[in-house]
Amino acid sequence: MSNRFSEVRQRQLRILEALLFASSEPLSLAQIAPYLSVGADLPALLEELRRHYSLRGVNLVRRGDRWAFRTAEDLEFLLRREEEETRPLSRAALETLAIIAYHQPSTRAEIEEVRGVATGKGTLDLLMEAGWVRMRGRRRTPGRPVTYGTTDAFLDHFGLEGLGDLPGLEELKGAGLLSSRLPSTLQIPLPFSGELREDEDPLAPGDAGEAADELDRD
Structure with a gap:
């Protein structure tokens, strides 16, 4: 046996x-x-x-x-082999990605509140095209804004088992990867399951297209 x-x-x-x-x-x-x-x-x-x-x-x-x-x-x-040159992420994209990673699920308004400046459509588009950020759902607040979160491709690209492995924000600021103006209230998250929270609803069919249209109108 x-x-x-x-x-x-x-x-x-x-x-x-x-x-x-x-x-x-x-x-x-x-x-x-x-x-x-x-x-x-x-x-x-x-x-x-x-x-x-x-x-x-x-x-x-x-x-x-x-x-x-x-x-x-x-x-x-x-x-390592010679690779095609790729445009590095802008400071705005790096900060937006960091805020989403550390504060997800985040709405566009929440991202802008933390950064203190408006977030352009192209910034979120770039992060979604890279496969590192996705639309998660809609917040149960007036206007039902779309929420954003990171993907498994984000973890894979940066060699992380989970979000709990993210470096401290002070480390990122010290390395010059993030602006020193970002608040210290951003905290390293617990490993994130990706499940919708109680204050989120799932995206309905067509929501992704509507959200993209909303960005286009900004």
Whole structure:
């Protein structure tokens, strides 16, 4: 019986390994589960695979509630190649991204209140096109403004398991990445599930287009 159990577990680990290697994007438990036998202890399998790869050239990492293989951090410099030059984020985009990350879910008005200046349509468009910010829902307040939050792609790009791994704001300001005018009331968030809060409603069909139209009119 123990040999049979071992064989089944090894097959599950191999399937899990193959799925993660083949995927170009991090996978959630819900995406992986259909490929494994009923009753498979997926969290335990992932942890076992993570330990197995912990000292190898690629590591199994968690990004929010998703998992992926990524180059080991100490070897990333070996794989850098000449890349197409991309326009760096503006100060406005960096500050907007930071406010959303640390204060999400945030409305555009809340972002502007923290920054003390208006947020242009192009800034939010740029962050959404990069896949780092998404429209989450609508706040249950007059006007029902759209709320914004970060994505798993944001975590993956910046090498974070969860929002609790974000650096302190003082570190970002000291590195010159954020303006010193941003208030100290911004706090490092607890790991964020992405679920809607009690003061939010889900986006209805067509809401995303309406929200984009609202930005266009500003």
